[in-house]
Amino acid sequence: MSAIQLSRRQLLGAAVATGGAAFLAGCGDSRQNAAPAQGTTLAYWDWYVSQAPWVDNEVKLFQQANGKTTIKKTTQVTDKYLDLVALAFRSGTAPDVLLLPTKPKLETHVGEGWLMPLDKWATPEWRSRFPANSFVEGVNIFGGKVYSAPFSGLAPALQLYIHNGVFKEAGLTNPDGSVLIPKTWDDITRAAEAITSKSGGKVFGLGFGNAQKGALPWLIELFCRGAGSPGGTQSVDYRTGRWTYGTDRNYADFLALLLDWKSRGFIYPNSMSISDEQARAFFSKGRFGMIVGGVWNQAPWEEAGFKDYSLMTLPSPTGTPQGFFYGAPGSYLMGLSAKARNPDQAWAWLDWFYSPAAGKRWVQGGYGLSVYPENNDPAGVTSPTFKQYVAMANTALVGPVPAIRNPEIAKVEVAPVQPDLPDVAAGIYTGQLKDTPKALKELEDRLNGALGEAVSKARGQGLKVSMDDYVFADWDIAKPYTTKRG
Amino acid sequence: MTDIQLVGRPRALIAGRASRLRRRIAAARWSYLYVLPMLVLLLAFVIYPIIASLGYTFYRWDGIGEPGDFVGLANFARVMTDSIFWGALRNTFFYVLLVVPVQLVLALALALVLNNRRLRGRTLYRTLFFLPVVTSAAVVGVVVQLLFSNFGDVVNDVLMSIGLTDEYVDWLGDPSFAMIIIIGVGIWHTLGYNLVYFLAGLQTIPDELYEAARLDGAGALASFRYITVPMLRSVGVVIVLLSVIGSFQVFDLVQVLTNGGPYFATEVVNTYVYHLAFGGFGGTGVERDVGLASAASFFYGMLLIVFAVAQALFLRVLVRRRGGRA
Numbered sequence: 001m002s003a004i005q006l007s008r009r010q011l012l013g014a015a016v017a018t019g020g021a022a023f024l025a026g027c028g029d030s031r032q033n034a035a036p037a038q039g040t041t042l043a044y045w046d047w048y049v050s051q052a053p054w055v056d057n058e059v060k061l062f063q064q065a066n067g068k069t070t071i072k073k074t075t076q077v078t079d080k081y082l083d084l085v086a087l088a089f090r091s092g093t094a095p096d097v098l099l100l101p102t103k104p105k106l107e108t109h110v111g112e113g114w115l116m117p118l119d120k121w122a123t124p125e126w127r128s129r130f131p132a133n134s135f136v137e138g139v140n141i142f143g144g145k146v147y148s149a150p151f152s153g154l155a156p157a158l159q160l161y162i163h164n165g166v167f168k169e170a171g172l173t174n175p176d177g178s179v180l181i182p183k184t185w186d187d188i189t190r191a192a193e194a195i196t197s198k199s200g201g202k203v204f205g206l207g208f209g210n211a212q213k214g215a216l217p218w219l220i221e222l223f224c225r226g227a228g229s230p231g232g233t234q235s236v237d238y239r240t241g242r243w244t245y246g247t248d249r250n251y252a253d254f255l256a257l258l259l260d261w262k263s264r265g266f267i268y269p270n271s272m273s274i275s276d277e278q279a280r281a282f283f284s285k286g287r288f289g290m291i292v293g294g295v296w297n298q299a300p301w302e303e304a305g306f307k308d309y310s311l312m313t314l315p316s317p318t319g320t321p322q323g324f325f326y327g328a329p330g331s332y333l334m335g336l337s338a339k340a341r342n343p344d345q346a347w348a349w350l351d352w353f354y355s356p357a358a359g360k361r362w363v364q365g366g367y368g369l370s371v372y373p374e375n376n377d378p379a380g381v382t383s384p385t386f387k388q389y390v391a392m393a394n395t396a397l398v399g400p401v402p403a404i405r406n407p408e409i410a411k412v413e414v415a416p417v418q419p420d421l422p423d424v425a426a427g428i429y430t431g432q433l434k435d436t437p438k439a440l441k442e443l444e445d446r447l448n449g450a451l452g453e454a455v456s457k458a459r460g461q462g463l464k465v466s467m468d469d470y471v472f473a474d475w476d477i478a479k480p481y482t483t484k485r486g
Numbered sequence: 487m488t489d490i491q492l493v494g495r496p497r498a499l500i501a502g503r504a505s506r507l508r509r510r511i512a513a514a515r516w517s518y519l520y521v522l523p524m525l526v527l528l529l530a531f532v533i534y535p536i537i538a539s540l541g542y543t544f545y546r547w548d549g550i551g552e553p554g555d556f557v558g559l560a561n562f563a564r565v566m567t568d569s570i571f572w573g574a575l576r577n578t579f580f581y582v583l584l585v586v587p588v589q590l591v592l593a594l595a596l597a598l599v600l601n602n603r604r605l606r607g608r609t610l611y612r613t614l615f616f617l618p619v620v621t622s623a624a625v626v627g628v629v630v631q632l633l634f635s636n637f638g639d640v641v642n643d644v645l646m647s648i649g650l651t652d653e654y655v656d657w658l659g660d661p662s663f664a665m666i667i668i669i670g671v672g673i674w675h676t677l678g679y680n681l682v683y684f685l686a687g688l689q690t691i692p693d694e695l696y697e698a699a700r701l702d703g704a705g706a707l708a709s710f711r712y713i714t715v716p717m718l719r720s721v722g723v724v725i726v727l728l729s730v731i732g733s734f735q736v737f738d739l740v741q742v743l744t745n746g747g748p749y750f751a752t753e754v755v756n757t758y759v760y761h762l763a764f765g766g767f768g769g770t771g772v773e774r775d776v777g778l779a780s781a782a783s784f785f786y787g788m789l790l791i792v793f794a795v796a797q798a799l800f801l802r803v804l805v806r807r808r809g810g811r812a
Contacts, residue, residue, distance in 0.1 A: 083764065086550050103765075104550055112551040210659070211631075211745060265653075269642065272659025272748050274635040415546070416775065418570060419749070427749035430661055 039068030040342045042349055043095035045085070047078045050299045054365045062352045069345050079212075089114045089337075096340040097349050099333055100148060106332055107410050110142045116336040117145035121347045129356065130371060136330035138403030138410035148332030149354055153369035153376055154396035156325050158222045158294055159311040159389065160188075166203055166289035170194040181312050183319040185223065185257060188290065192266035195289040206261065207268030207288035209279030213422040215271070216429060218292045219258065220421070224250045226314035228322030230399070230477040233421050236451070238400040239477070241470030243448050245421070246441030253317075255428050255436050262429065272430065284309075295368050295389050302366065302383065309385060313392050323477050326399025369393055397480045400472040404483040409469045414454040417446040543781040548774050549763070561781035571782060573750055574758040575789070581669055581754060582733040589673045590729060593680035598714075600681070601688045612685070616678035623675060627742030630671050634658050661751035664744050668752055672739055676732060680725055687721035688714070723801050730797065734790060755786045 048055050052075060059071045074095065076084050082101040088094040094114065100106060109115050127135055130149060135141055140148045164179045172180045172191050182188045192205020208215035221232040227250040231237040237244045245251050261267050268288045271279065276293070283291040284306040291297075301309070314321035334353055340346040352358060359370035366386035369376045378390045403410040419427065424443050427433035451467075458465050475481050511518065543561055545553035565571050596615060600608050618626065634641075634657045642654045657663050691714065699709045737756035740746060746753035746761065753761075763779035 080764075083549070104548055108548075108550055211635075211747075213745065213747065269654035270635050270638045270656045270659060272656050273631070273638075273664075273744070278635055418568075423749055426747055430659070430748045430751075432661055432749045432751065 039070060040345045041070045041072055042097055042340075042342065042346055044071050044073050044349065045076055045088075045095040045098040046073070047076055047081045047099060049075060049078070050296050051367050053299075054362055054367050057361065058353065058358050062349060065352075066345070066348060069342075069348065071349060092339070094337045094339065096337055096342065096346045098335060098337065100335045105410065106140065106147065106335075107138070107142055109335075110147055114338055115147050116338045116340060116343065117147060118149075118336065118347070118350075119146055120343075121351070122146045122149070126351075131329075131373065133329035134371065136328070136401065136404055138407035139328060139330040139401070140332040141330075148335045150331040150371045151333035151354065151359075152331070153371050153373065153393065154325070154327040154398065155295070155369040155389075156313045156392045156395045158218055158292055158325075159313045159392070160222065160315060161283065161291050161293060161297060162310045162312070163283060163286055163289045164308045164310055166195055166286050167191070169203070170198045170289070179310055181310055182290075183312065183315060185227075185254075185315060185317050187319075188315055189257070189261065189266075191289065192261055193264070196264075196266050201265060203286060204268040204288040205266035206290045207279050207282060208271045208291060209274040209276040210272050210426065210429075211275040211278075213426065215276055215279065215292070216425040217422050220251065220254060220425060222292050222313070223254045223257075223315060224248075225323045225325065226316035226321045227254070228316070228477070230323045230326065230475075232323075232325075236470055238402075238470060238472045239475050241467055241472075243444045243451070245447070246437065246444035251440055252437050255425070255440075258429065259436075272426065295366075295386075298366055298383070298386055298389070302385075307383075307385065311385060311388050311392075313395055321395065325396040326477075326481075327396055328401045329398050329404075329483075330401075363390070398482070400475055400481050401483045402469050405486040406465060406469045407486075408458075408463045408465050411463055412454050412458045412465055415450050417443075417450050419443070420447075539780040540784065542777050543784055545777040546775060547777045549776040553777065557777070561778045562785060564778060565782045565785050570750055570753065571755070571758060571785075574746075574753040574755045575786070577665065577750075577752060578734060578736070578754040578756075580665065581672065581736055582730060584669050585672050585733045585736075586726070586729045589677055589680055590725065592673070593677055593725075594684050594718075596677075596681050597684035597688055598710075601685055612681070615681050618675045619678035621675075623738040624742050626671065626675050627739050630667075631658065631743050634667070658744055659748055661748055664748065664752045668736075668739055668743055671743070672733070672736060675739070676729075679732075680729060683721065683725045683728075684718070687718045687725075690721075691717045719805060723805060726801070727797070731794075755782070759783045759786070 044059075046055060055073065059073060063070060082103055085094070085098065085101050089112065100109065100115075127146075127149075134150050135146060137144070140146065140150070160182075162179060162181060167173070167179045170191070172194055174180050180191075182191045188206075195203055195205045208219060210216050217233045221234070225232045229237070229244065229248050229250045230239070231244060236242055237248070258267075268279075268282065274282070279291060280293065280297055280300070282288065284301055284304065301307070314324065316322055334350050336343065336346045336350060354371075356370075356372045356375065359372050360375045360380070362368060363370050363375045363377075364380055364382070366381070366383045369390065376390055376393055378387045381387045381390055421443065424433065424439050428436050428439055433439040451470075455465055455467055455469075472481065472483070542553060544556060544558060546555040546557050546561070547553035599605065600612055600615075602608070605611075638657055639654065641657070642651070645651045645655075646653075655663060657667055695713050695717070696709055699713055704712070735756065736754055737760065740752055740754050740757050741760065744752040746757040759779050759782050762782060763774060763776050765774035
């Protein structure tokens with residue numbers, strides 16, 4: 001066996017040379033290395049996991065149609081997407097095309113100079129293929145320049161999913177043998193009771209996965225909207241311009257009902273510590289009969305071979321929804337980096353992504369509703385459960401948008417409050433907060449205080465805003481609302 | 487003349503000292519060279535971020551772009567009046583106060599057992615006890631979380647069948663149990679470190695001392711009290727310090743197992759700072775404020791420095807007193 005002997009100086013020299021080479025290699029632009037000898041490579045980022053089959057198919061079709069353009073897709077982890085995008089822009093390694101993070105507001109990204117205006121390509125003719133009012137100053141237009149476009153159609157954000165097998169085992173069926181879909185809060189209580197009692201406590205009525213703190217707010221959102229609280233957990237009640245967790249009794253009533261379900265053993269006991277993903281898996285295995293979630297649940301379930309479920313939305317005390325899901329006429333999803341190296345090709349990918357044909361495949365694949373109403377035809381959908389979802393599109397309405405009436409309101413920065421709704425909901429559920437009305441009123445006061453302070457501060461900075469900008473006294477929450485421009 | 491002497495002497499003195507310092511540095515140049523990479527890393531990843539983040543404490547800033555909303559000392563004032571911060575600090579101290587003594591007693595007891603030369607397979611046992619240390623805390627957390635969430639109801643069924651409980655318990659979702667579980671996992675995860683330190687300390691104690699004690703009629707308990715404990719004192723002080731510092735740094739176990747919940751029941755200061763800086767999951771939970779997080783981090787750092795100095799002084803006095811008595 002031979003041994004190579006190095007002097008201390010040689011060893012050090014070798015180490016420095018190796019480290020230096022590695023450092024220089026690390027500093028190189030990996031995207032340049034990855035680029036083919038000919039043609040263009042576009043870096044594209046998203047957070048789409050369950051939607052990945054659709055994206056991959058669109059990438060394939062786009063590349064077939066644009067021979068010399070290759071898309072290098074990177075799917076980032078959802079809850080760190082904002083950080084990764086911010087770091088990429090600050091370090092000059094941002095992708096050419098990206099899905100835009102929902103926080104902070106798009107205006108912040110534009111203000112940082114990170115995004116490229118699309119006006120060169122997004123001509124009035126191009127914009128005309130979208131529904132009316134899709135491009136709104138303060139939403140996807142800033143300073144008169146377009147930065148993005150809406151992708152999805154207005155749709156119910158959350159649904160109550162029902163495990164058909166569990167319901168049938170509990171005898172919750174109609175005379176024709178079909179599953180008895182609950183519509184009222186009492187129906188759900190009765191269903192949960194039947195499931196829990198008939199299984200001898202082995203199967204539970206409801207379950208959720210609150211490890212990420214999001215599931216309890218989803219329950220509150222779904223049930224309280226149905227009961228007629230138009231802000232849900234997302235916004236102030238625009239009829240008064242105030243947060244109403246403490247003054248609108250729907251919130252306290254629903255939380256009292258939830259605690260009642262818990263005390264009667266209807267709720268899967270590990271719901272506070274499992275993740276939503278785990279809860280969805282347990283639901284599909286029949287560990288509990290009902291779960292609240294979004295349309296994103298459906299594709300993974302179908303891929304896993306679980307199709308024996310039904311869905312409904314907006315359960316209410318009376319069986320008729322008193323409130324709905326509200327959306328803005330304009331929204332945003334995809335944008336181009338201000339430093340995209342091949343802007344025309346980057347635009348070509350964005351244009352493809354937003355095309356009516358891609359939107360149609362999005363709906364047919366069961367991923368959501370399209371911004372183009374003609375794509376949202378249940379007749380074109382093969383999955384029966386997704387067909388039920390598409391048929392619920394009428395539970396999502398256009399609501400008031402303060403930024404349309406006063407674009408300056410988009411510049412108001414409201415400070416976060418703590419504890420916020422996910423915390424308070426968890427505290428009430430676990431019994432750490434014993435006085436529910438008091439906890440909700442304190443939360444309401446914190447949120448309204450933060451909003452008032454933000455408006456005052458904005459006024460101090462010269463912005464022409466007031467608390468009245470959040471008030472739409474003529475809003476009938478049962479009808480679509482057209483916000484008049486200020 | 488006098489003036490020249492007064493000025494000249496210090497100059498000569500300084501020149502002489504500088505020359506000696508240069509010679510000493512030159513003589514130990516390889517040592518300095520070997521220390522240099524660590525020093526560079528320390529400066530780049532510890533010292534610089536600390537100094538850089540000091541500036542952020544004076545701003546309200548969400549981490550996007552450059553900070554521009556100057557708020558002065560408001561962030562510090564907010565942290566000092568935030569009941570959630572003090573709750574997190576209380577939880578942190580609770581964790582340290584339980585983990586450190588329990589772990590040290592267990593580690594010392596195991597070290598005494600594993601130091602017995604007549605014990606067969608002691609190398610294997612040492613390896614087994616040290617294995618958790620080389621496993622990432624995040625991985626341990628994920629596995630434990632999966633165990634409790636996937637098999638939590640199996641555990642509940644067993645406990646209910648033997649009458650220990652009459653209802654299902656959400657082990658990681660119940661404020662009465664979550665922190666205890668984190669502490670238990672924390673003790674198990676880093677026990678190996680202290681075990682190895684104690685073993686190293688035990689092996690420095692000359693056998694002759696024990697033989698002499700045995701000849702003098704001392705039993706096992708007396709040998710432990712009058713030989714082992716005094717001889718381990720200096721090592722023990724270091725182990726206590728390292729254990730306390732390590733326990734104050736608890737983060738990943740809490741983040742993975744409970745995310746600080748339910749309702750801050752397991753929030754420790756490091757997760758509190760993390761949640762302020764990076765927000766909650768998927769837009770839920772508190773929204774980000776890097777300025778406030780930096781202020782909380784600095785304030786916590788100051789508290790720890792005060793605590794560490796007090797601890798060091800206390801231990802020094804203790805060692806001196808005991809040393810005096812011995």
